[in-house]
Amino acid sequence: MKHNEKEMKFLRDEINEMWRLVISQIEKTKQALLTNDVELALEIVSLEKKVDAYELRLDSNCEHYIALYNPVAIDLRLVLSIMKISITLERIADYAAGVARYVLETECQPFTDKMKEILKLEKMFDILLSMMTASLVSFNSENAKNASRILAKDKGIDDIYSSSIDLLSEQIGKDHNDARCGLEMMMVIRKLERIGDHCSNIVEEIVFYIEAKVLKHKGKREV
Amino acid sequence: MIVTKNINFYYGDFQALKNITMSMDANTVTAFIGPSGCGKSTFLRLFNRMNDLIDGTRLEGECLIKGKNIYDKSINIDALRKDIGMVFQKPNPFPKSVFENVAYGLRVNGIKDKKFIADKVEETLKAAALFEEVKDKLHKSAFELSGGQQQRLCIARALAVEPSILLMDEPASALDPISTAKIEELIHELKKKYTIVIVTHNMQQAARVSDKTGFFMLGELIEYSDTKKMFLNPDKETTQNYITGRFG
Ligand SMILES: Nc1ncnc2c1ncn2[C@@H]1O[C@H](COP(=O)(O)OP(=O)(O)O)[C@@H](O)[C@H]1O
Numbered sequence: 354m355k356h357n358e359k360e361m362k363f364l365r366d367e368i369n370e371m372w373r374l375v376i377s378q379i380e381k382t383k384q385a386l387l388t389n390d391v392e393l394a395l396e397i398v399s400l401e402k403k404v405d406a407y408e409l410r411l412d413s414n415c416e417h418y419i420a421l422y423n424p425v426a427i428d429l430r431l432v433l434s435i436m437k438i439s440i441t442l443e444r445i446a447d448y449a450a451g452v453a454r455y456v457l458e459t460e461c462q463p464f465t466d467k468m469k470e471i472l473k474l475e476k477m478f479d480i481l482l483s484m485m486t487a488s489l490v491s492f493n494s495e496n497a498k499n500a501s502r503i504l505a506k507d508k509g510i511d512d513i514y515s516s517s518i519d520l521l522s523e524q525i526g527k528d529h530n531d532a533r534c535g536l537e538m539m540m541v542i543r544k545l546e547r548i549g550d551h552c553s554n555i556v557e558e559i560v561f562y563i564e565a566k567v568l569k570h571k572g573k574r575e576v
Numbered sequence: 577m578i579v580t581k582n583i584n585f586y587y588g589d590f591q592a593l594k595n596i597t598m599s600m601d602a603n604t605v606t607a608f609i610g611p612s613g614c615g616k617s618t619f620l621r622l623f624n625r626m627n628d629l630i631d632g633t634r635l636e637g638e639c640l641i642k643g644k645n646i647y648d649k650s651i652n653i654d655a656l657r658k659d660i661g662m663v664f665q666k667p668n669p670f671p672k673s674v675f676e677n678v679a680y681g682l683r684v685n686g687i688k689d690k691k692f693i694a695d696k697v698e699e700t701l702k703a704a705a706l707f708e709e710v711k712d713k714l715h716k717s718a719f720e721l722s723g724g725q726q727q728r729l730c731i732a733r734a735l736a737v738e739p740s741i742l743l744m745d746e747p748a749s750a751l752d753p754i755s756t757a758k759i760e761e762l763i764h765e766l767k768k769k770y771t772i773v774i775v776t777h778n779m780q781q782a783a784r785v786s787d788k789t790g791f792f793m794l795g796e797l798i799e800y801s802d803t804k805k806m807f808l809n810p811d812k813e814t815t816q817n818y819i820t821g822r823f824g
């Protein structure tokens with residue numbers, strides 16, 4: 354392996370580690386929220402610093418790669434996409450930690466089984482996790498063929514999100530005393546919806562890296 | 577501005593260029609890149625008929641400049657070379673003063689008006705971004721200048737006779753980074769008035785100075801596209817392997 358290839362492999366390995374860490378943060382967040390596990394929520398919040406450190410390191414390592422090796426063509430697209438993906442992973446981890454903080458700090462009753470059911474919380478997490486995992490596979494195998502399928506999953510998240518708005522506003526309408534808790538729940542769901550959007554951005558970066566196509570701001574239907 | 581159609585070129589039995597069809601626009605910088613020996617210089621030298629000077633060579637196909645086939649019998653070669661300036665890898669000033677190097681082409685063309693020549697020399701040295709550095713040394717020998725200054729002097733010499741095309745064969749490869757940057761800056765400036773074709777083995781240089789890039793290999797034009805596209809998303813796998821250094 355040539356020297357610059359070694360350096361590139363190092364960047365790939367690092368983004369892989371960060372990606373897996375963020376996936377495990379989402380898995381833990383799902384567990385913590387659904388079982389109201391305070392211990393686990395604490396762990397998530399403390400691991401957030403580790404994610405931040407990955408982002409800083411990747412940022413500077415990518416800068417060095419560009420400065421020293423002047424990458425072009427697919428090499429350039431790879432480094433640029435790694436930089437953007439690491440920023441996005443950090444945001445995703447931020448939202449996960451935000452949900453964990455809700456578990457730690459809220460004064461509301463935990464989500465009842467019935468609420469979890471009608472808000473489709475578990476389903477939402479499962480879609481997010483499958484998006485995150487499928488995009489990592491796509492990145493590693495340099496294959497953007499399933500990009501449109503991953504992007505389509507985000508539609509599922511958006512649907513759950515908008516029906517949650519209906520359900521919760523109805524709930525708040527019925528029981529004014531509980532309005533604050535209803536809003537807090539809404540904010541949790543909003544965070545999950547944002548994770549879905551960021552995951553779509555990652556898929557767009559992968560398509561740019563592999564096929565040099567720009568999907569951004571084009572409307573996901575066209576893909 | 578320059579159009580070639582199905583160019584084949586031979587040194588004796590050896591075919592150095594294979595079926596090259598290409599068109600270069602006015603007021604743009606076109607760069608030729610590719611491994612050494614792939615035929616870049618040979619192709620460049622076709623445009624001012626410099627290959628004619630080499631024995632045993634043979635050309636097939638057409639080379640049109642401003643719509644005229646420059647290999648047509650009716651072409652006046654001196655007029656052609658006046659219209660198409662050339663700058664080489666190693667600066668090759670004449671063993672004369674800085675002033676006389678630039679004035680040379682004017683004198684050869686029969687201009688005698690001293691005031692006109694002096695003005696033209698100054699104007700051209702300014703166009704070559706050299707005037708400020710040499711204005712106190714105009715009558716010193718050109719060899720007293722640094723390598724980078726000598727190269728800009730050679731560019732000035734080429735510009736003095738008001739060509740429309742400037743051919744450059746690795747003009748900065750013998751220069752340090754600062755002189756190289758000055759030449760590259762100059763190329764950006766000059767393309768407003770001239771059509772520039774530059775051969776370089778330095779890909780980053782092609783990326784920095786050119787609007788379009790042609791990638792050659794073993795006498796063939798593999799890919800020709802906008803420089804931005806070439807360095808972000810080349811069409812051909814071979815191009816990608818070459819520019820990312822994956823060869824060998
Ligand atoms: N005067 C010559 N006589 C015979 N062969 C030549 C001559 N000049 C160049 N060649 C051959 O033609 C090929 C292309 O050369 P050249 O145009 O100088 O390549 P490049 O500029 O891309 O390095 C090479 O194989 C070279 O050996």
Ligand SMILES: [Mg+2]
Binds near residue numbers: 617745
């Ligand atoms: Mg050459």
